[in-house]
Amino acid sequence: MSALNPKRTVAELKELRSLTGDENGAQRVAFTKTWVATRAWLRQKLEALPVEIHTDAAGNLWTTLRGESDRALLMGGHMDSVPNGGWLDGCLNVVAGLEVLRRIHAQYNGKPPVTVRLVDWADEEGARFGKSLFGSSACSGNLDLDEARGLKDKDGIRLPDALKEIGVDFERVKECGAELKHAAAYLELHIEQGPVLLDLNLPLGVVLGTFGVERHAITFHGQAAHSGSTPMNRRKDAFLAAAKMSPESYRIAERHGGVCTIGSCTTKPGIVTSVVEECRITLDQRHLDAAALAQMLSEAKAASEKFAREGNVKVTWERLWQIEPVLFNPRLIDLCDEAIGETCGQRHRLPSGPLHDAAEVARAGVPTVMMFVQSLHGISHNKIEDTKEEHLELCVTAFDKLAEKTLHWVRSPT
């Protein structure tokens, strides 16, 4: 019996939810007892297949179905969640990957033409130590060991000590990079975590890559002055200049097709009877194209300087964070598009705002693509995160078709 059973995936996801969630949502925070229990549950399911299972140097869990070739098709996800998280974020692609493994095993009588592997990345969310993509960035080689070595949780426990508890030697985590030696393709299915597919009334979409991010604090420096006695044309109003950045950031995003967010604004002295002396805003800009992102940043800087000049104030910038965009593999994007079209007739390509383990695998040079399934409410990292059951079944079907197409592409790259 080689038939895929998407309904079984939905049932297993529900089983996992009741095992690892409570009234506040999913509690599969990495390196906790619940997470260890989650992996034990997963391992027990996997062991029903004739696969090899091991944990690598960074705590990532690898399941390998040996094929006729060492060249490997990888599928990956993460069983860990944020505290009070959603039931699908991360585990959907591991549980769906398990079903795909079952189908491939059955169809090829235990010996597919290429090796097929499923990985459960360790600590994708970074909920406890504030550093996301731990296991996948150790594997890609991008993890900054010096930075990670000093990370502590809220109880003051250091990341290296927490890792020791689960048998991982922090100083050796990058040795897991060897796992990618024969990797020929990487596939990841995920809930969208945004409203794009919901708005378009589409169940599935192909992900083109993950956004690059430029994150800055912008501070305008004016002069405090009495609200009653200071004529309008004498003011050095830091809020006026900062406020002009908001509609301008929308114009910049529109011109380039990216996104810009001013998420916070603080004012000093911040009292009703004084012109604002100092106003600090944060600006988060994202784009799939590195050149467009650089242009968005440059235009925001120019605008801030123009508004500062107009208002006779000064402006200073401070970079808070930055990451390059990661583009997925064109051929795999086409295959994913085909799989989706064959499954539900409607196709759509979209970028990913949030980061994913897939970005790390792609940065390591492995041809990669992701598939998104619609999120109800467009919301995740919250107990109300949800996806229609019919969409969950569709995504397992489409992801399986993508795996099959990719398996053939890995065997004979075109």
Place this chain on the structure above:
Amino acid sequence: MSALNPKRTVAELKELRSLTGDENGAQRVAFTKTWVATRAWLRQKLEALPVEIHTDAAGNLWTTLRGESDRALLMGGHMDSVPNGGWLDGCLNVVAGLEVLRRIHAQYNGKPPVTVRLVDWADEEGARFGKSLFGSSACSGNLDLDEARGLKDKDGIRLPDALKEIGVDFERVKECGAELKHAAAYLELHIEQGPVLLDLNLPLGVVLGTFGVERHAITFHGQAAHSGSTPMNRRKDAFLAAAKMSPESYRIAERHGGVCTIGSCTTKPGIVTSVVEECRITLDQRHLDAAALAQMLSEAKAASEKFAREGNVKVTWERLWQIEPVLFNPRLIDLCDEAIGETCGQRHRLPSGPLHDAAEVARAGVPTVMMFVQSLHGISHNKIEDTKEEHLELCVTAFDKLAEKTLHWVRSPT
């Protein structure tokens, strides 16, 4: 010897500064020991003249030079300051008024044609209990007793208990309204506390009245959303709508000739990775004309609703405070203008942004005018508050001329 001696006023102001100030500025906070010492110093100067001195039911200090008529010319100011205040704010007009009293006494051999009175209002600043114009609003009848009864200082001491310490019975403070029985005119000299005269390079100006004030908190209610996964056209960005209010408030002020200030802005959740769900700004609008002020408020409300609609957010308004404009007496404005013209050749009329005791006296129906002298830096309520000595001397001369003109007008109103 009947000559006015403006240099003596400057010397007395300096004497007062050294007696009641420190390296952080003036410390004549109402109802404190330093304030009591200030009044003792003033009283000793006044007692050199054949005047009657008494404290009224609200703690205001009245000095009366009886004239041939009971009809009275009033001059007033306040000896109290904010903590770390300027050396001139308030006391300038009391000390200058003392010099004018001396000149009138000398010129009319102790019996001017009308009664001349100098008042030192109690607690103009409201620095300790957060309620300004205490003594003058008790006298005008506008003091809200129920509100004032509950006021506490930062140590939890109630206003009525603090007043008892200086011999004032809180429940009887409004009885001081009788002091205005024969009042025929009220004159007040003050530093400008703003940059208008400084910008125009003028020493003196006639004050047309005090601004009416509309003070509101405006809250925009949007929806938090992920900065990476939420398309720009899906956002309900509370900050965007609030930000648009800033340039709009400048346009409104320009159209009507008033002033508008957005002094504070707070954002929730206020994090770099989320669209702003809730944004609260404060708006302070001021105008000398009640109808124009009402129009400014109405236009700000309409704009906020337009911006809310455009951004798919909601807006709510909360009134924080409001006061009507107070217009000074046209005849006294003309007399003040003449006095200034005769003193320094250049005339200018301007409104007052900050409130003053003069507004309360005017609201009680007494014909009133104020004269402003230039403030260096356009700044007050700060130890750097200052005015050129030559301007201080000019203002004493001009204020004396105004007093003399008003004395004749009080005797024979025209």
